[in-house]
Amino acid sequence: MDDRYSRQTLYKPIGVNGQDKLGRKHVLLIGCGALGTANAESLVRAGIGKLTVVDRDYVELSNLQRQLLFTEQDCQEQLPKAIAAKRRLTCINSSVQIEAHVMDANSVNLFPLFRDVDLVIDATDNFDIRYIINDFVHQFKVPWIFGSCVGGTGMSYTVLPGNTPCLQCLLKAAPISGATCDSFGIVAPTVQMVVAFQQTEALKILVEDYGALRKELVTFDVWTNMFHFIDIERAKKEACPTCGLNPSYPALQYENQTKMEMLCGRNTVQIRGTRTIMLEEAAKRLEKLGVLKQNEFLLSLEYQSYRVVIFRDGRVLIHGTDSIETARNLYYQLIG
Template sequence: MKERYSRQQLFKPIGTSGQAKISERHVLVVGAGALGTSNAESLVRAGVGKITIIDRDYVEWSNLQRQQLYSEQDASEGLPKAIAAKKRLTQVNSSVDIQAVVMDATSESLAPLLKDVDVVVDATDNFDIRLIINDLTQKHNIPWVYGSCVSSTGMSYTILPQKTPCLQCLLNAAPIAGATCDTAGVISPAVQVVAAYQTTEVLKLLVEDYQAIRPSLVTFDLWNNQHYTMNVEKAKKENCPSCGVAPTYPHLSYEYQTKTEVLCGRDTVQIRPKHATESLDELVERLASFGEVKRNPYLVSVIYESYRIVFFQDGRTFVHGTNNIEKAKSIYYRLVG
C-alpha cells in the first residue's frame, strides 16, 4: 500500500507533502457522464480523500462509447449513474470515501453538498447548472474547474473566486456556448483531453500550487489539429452580478432559473426557460436532425424518440409523453443545448 502513490509522489510538485494534502481533500463532481466519470476515476486513483458525485440520470447504451466507468450490465439494468460510478470507483480504490447522490442539480440541492468541499469539477451538460455552480462557488469562495466537449472540440478554464473572471464574465467575452453532443456527436479522445486539463488543475488546487494554475481559457479541435489558449484576465468585470464588488448571485434566484411543471392529466411537462434562446426559424434548422419538424407562425414541434416536443414563440416548451420533470429537462437540453 505504501507504494500505491509512489510514482505520483516522485513528481516534485506533488511529493509526499502534496500527497498528504490530496488525501485530506474533498472534491465535488457535478455530473457523472463522460467528463464526470473520467475526472472521478483519475482523482480516485490519485488518492483524493473524499469525492461526492451528483447526477440525475441513469446509464444508457449510448453512454458506453465515452463514459468509461460503466459496463453493459449497468446499461442493461439502467442503474443510476452516480450509483454505478461509486460501485466501480470503490473497486478502483477502496480507501477513498465516495458519496453518490442521485438527484437533479439545482441551487437548493447543491448548496448543502458544498460543506467542506475544496474544489468543484464541472461535468454538466447545460449552462443553467453551470451558472448556478458559478454563483454558489463565488458565494462560498470555492474554486471550480469548467469543462465542456462536443464533436472533436473541447475547452476548460479554472475559476478562482475573487481572483479570476467568473463564468458570467466569460459569457460576455469568449465563445463558450455552442452545439451539443446530441447535435454534433462527440469522440472519446476529446473527452479525455478536457478531463486531463480539468484533473490536472484540480490536483494543483489540492496541493495548493496556485502559481501553476493556468490563467487562460484553453480550447482545441483534435480532428483539425488546432489548439488555442485565450488570455481572459481582462474579462473580469467590477459590476459582474456574480463576482463583482457588489454581487447579487442572480442565478440562485428563482426568477433566473428554468421553471418546470407537470400539466395535469396530459402526460406533459412544461418547461419555461428564463428567456427564449432562439427564434422559431433557428429552431427549425436546429431540430431537423432529430426528427420530423412542423411549424406554424406560433410554434415549432418535433417528434424525438417517443416524445413530441413543442416550442412556443415566447420560449415555453411542452414535452409530451412524460410526466417526469427530470426526463423532460434531459430531453429539452439534448435538443436546445
Template sequence: MERYSRQMLFMPIGEEGQRKITEKRVLIIGCGALGSANAENLARAGIGQMVLVDRDYVEWSNLQRQQLYTEADVENQIPKAVAAKARLHEINSEVEIGAYVMDADAITLQPLLRGIDLVMDATDNFDTRFMLNDLLQKASIPWIFGSCVGSTGMSYTIFPNESPCLRCLLDAIPVNGATCDSAGIISSAVQMVAAHQTTEALKILVEDQAALRTSLLSFDLWNNQYHTMKVERAKKQTCPSCGENPSYPSLNYQCRTKSEVLCGRNTVQIRATQAPDFQILKKRLKRMGAVKANDFLISVEYESYRLVFFQDGRTLIHGTNSIEKAKSIYYQLAG
C-alpha cells in the same frame, strides 16, 4: 503509499503534495463522460473524499465515452452516481465516496458544499453552470469548468474573487449551443478536456496555485486546432456574480428555468429565462427528427417524445410526466 509512488516521484507533488491530496474533498457535478473520467483520475490519484451527483441512469449510448460503466449497468438501469461509486471502490477502496441520485440545484447542493475544497463541472447545460457559478462565488469555493462536443472542448479554472467568473467569460466569448445529441462526440475530446481538468485539480489540491493556468483553453482535435486565450480583462467590477456588489442572479427564483407537470396531459412545461434563437434551433433540430415550424413555434419528434418550442421561451415536452426526464431531453436538444 506504494500505490502512489510514481505520482510522488513527480516533484511538484512529492510526499507533501500526496498527503494534501488524501486530505481533500472534491464534489463532482455530473457523472457522464467528463464526470466519470475525472472521478477515475482523482480516485487513482488518492483523493481523500469524493462526492458524486447525477440525476440520470446508464444508457447504451453512454458506453462509447463514459468509462466507468458496463453493459450490465445499462441492462439494470443503474443510476450513474451509484454505478460510478461501485466501480471507483473497485479501483481504490481507500477513497470515501458519497453518491447522490438527484437534480443539482441551489437548494440540493447547499448541504453538500460543507468541507468541499474543489468542485468539478461535468454538467451538460449552462443553466446548471450559471447556478454553480453564483453558488460557488458566494461560498468562495474554486471550480473547474469543462465542456466538449464533437471533436472540440473547453476548460477554465475559476477562483472566486480572483479570476473572471463564468458570467464574465461568456459575456465576452460566444459559446456554441450544440450538444452531443445534436453534433455527436468522439471519446478523445472527452479525454482531452478531462486531462486538463484533472491536472488543474491536482494543482489546487496540492496548493500549487502559482502553477494554475489562468487562460481559457479550447481545442478542435479533428481540425488540429489548439488555443489558449488570456481572459484577465474579461473580469468586470459590475458583474452581478463576482463584481463589487454581487446579486447572484442565477440563485434567484425569477432567473431560474422553471418546470411544471401539466395535469392529465403526460406533458412537462419548461420555461427558460431566455428563449433560444429560432433559426439556429430549427437548423439543429432537423438533424434529430421530423420538424414542423411556423411564426410562433417549432415542434420536433424525438425518440418517443414530441417537443414544442414557443417564441416566449416555453417548451412543452409531450410523452413524460417526469420533470427530471423532461429537463434532460430539453437540454439535449436546446443546448
C-alpha cells in the same frame, strides 16, 4: 508513504508533501457522465481524501462508448450512475471516501454539499446547473473547473473566486453554443482531452501550487487539430451579479430558474427557460433529428414519440409526456 503513489510523488511539483495534501482534500464532482467518470477515476487513482459525486441519471447502453467506469451489467441493472461509479471507484482505491448522491441537482439540494469542499469540478450537461454552481462557488469561495465538449470540440477554464472572471463573465466574452451530444454526437478523445486539462488544473489546486494554474480559456477541436488559448482576464466586470462588487447571485433566485409544470389534461409539460432561444440556430442543430417545422414565432420538432415546440422567449412545450423528469431530460438533450 507506500508504493501506491510513488510515481506521482517522484514528480517534483507534487512530491511527498503534495501527496499528503491530496490525501486530505475533498472534491465535489457534479455530473457522472463522460467528463464525470473520467475525472472521478483520475482523482481516486491520484489518492484524494474524499470524493462526493452527484448525478440524477442511470446507466444506458449509449453511455458505454465514452463513459468510463460503467459496464454492460450496470446497464442491464439500470443502476444510477452515481451508485455504479461508487462501486467501481471503491474497487480502484478503497482508501478514498466516496459519497454518492442520486438526485437532480438544484439550488436547494446542492447547498449543503458545498460545505467543507476544497474544489468543485463541472461535469454537467446543461447551463442551468452551471450557473447555480457558479453562484455557489463564489458564495463559498471555492475554486471550480469548468469543462464542456461536443463532437470533436471542447473547452475548459479554471475559476478562482475573487481572482478570475466567473462563468457569467466568461460567457459574455466567449459565447458558447447550445449544441449537445444528442444533436451533434461526440468522439471519446474529445472527452479525454477536456479531462486532461481539468485534471491537471485540479492537481495544481489540490497540492496548492496556484502559481502554476493556467489563466486562459482553452478551446480545441481534436478532429481538425485546432487549439486556442484565450486570455479573458479583462472579461471580469465589477458589475457582474456573481463575482462583482455587489453580487446578487441571480441563479440562486427562484425567479431566475428554469421552471417546469404539467399542463393538466394535455399530456404535455411546459418548461420556462431563463434565456432567449435563437430559433434559426436551433433549427440548424435539430433538423437532422426529426421532422422540423418553423415560423417566425416558434419551432416544432417531431422527435421520437414526442413533439417539442420551442418559442423564441425560451418557453418549450414537450407533448407526449406528463413526466417532469422525461421532459427535463429531453429539454437538456435538445436545447442544451
